[in-house]
Amino acid sequence: xxxxxxxxxxxxxxxxxxxxxxxxxxxxxxxxxxxxxxxxxxxxxxxxxxxxxxxxxxxxxxxxxxxxxxxxxxxxxxxxxxxxxxxxxxxxxxxxxxxxxxxxxxxxxxxxxxxxxxxxxxxxxxxxxx
Numbered sequence: 001x002x003x004x005x006x007x008x009x010x011x012x013x014x015x016x017x018x019x020x021x022x023x024x025x026x027x028x029x030x031x032x033x034x035x036x037x038x039x040x041x042x043x044x045x046x047x048x049x050x051x052x053x054x055x056x057x058x059x060x061x062x063x064x065x066x067x068x069x070x071x072x073x074x075x076x077x078x079x080x081x082x083x084x085x086x087x088x089x090x091x092x093x094x095x096x097x098x099x100x101x102x103x104x105x106x107x108x109x110x111x112x113x114x115x116x117x118x119x120x121x122x123x124x125x126x127x128x129x130x
Contacts, residue, residue, distance in 0.1 A: 004064030011055040015083060018048055022087050022097065042106055049110030053080040057118060073118050080111045 056079050059065065060072035069075050084107035091099040 001064065004059075004062035007055075007059040007062050008064075011052075011059040014052060014055050018052060018083075019087060019090075022091060045103055045106035046110040046113065049080055049084060049107045050114045052083065053077065053111050053114035054118075056080060057114070073115065073122070076118075077111055077115055080114070081108070084108070084111070 053076050057072055057076040060069050060075050065072070084104060087107075088099040088104050091097045
C-alpha cells in the first residue's frame with residue numbers, strides 16, 4: 001500500500017510540474033534555456049513524456065491499481081496521451097503560450113519510445129524466464 005501511495009504521489013507531482021512549466025511565460029523559459037545551455041526544447045518535450053509514461057506505468061503496476069487495471073502499459077499510454085492533449089488544449093487559452101501540433105507530435109514520440117522500450121523489456125523478461 002505504501003508503494004502505491006508513493007508511486008501515485010510522485011506521478012501526480014511530476015504531472016503537475018509539467019503542467020506548471022507549460023503555463024510559464026515562454027519568454028522566461030527561453031531565458032532559462034539560454035542560461036543552462038539548452039538549444040531547443042524538442043528533446044525536453046520527448047523526454048518529459050517518456051518519463052511521465054514510465055511513472056504512470058510504475059504507478060499502475062502497484063498492488064492498489066492492479067486490482068482494476070489489467071494492462072498497465074496500455075493504460076499508461078492512454079493516460080499520457082490524454083494528459084498531452086489536455087495540456088496543449090489548455091495552452092490555447094494562455095496569452096503567453098501557444099499550443100502546437102509539433103508539441104503534440106513530440107509528446108507522442110516520447111510516449112511511443114516508452115511503449116517500445118517497455119514492451120521490449122517485458123518480452124525480454126518473458127524470454128529470460130523460459
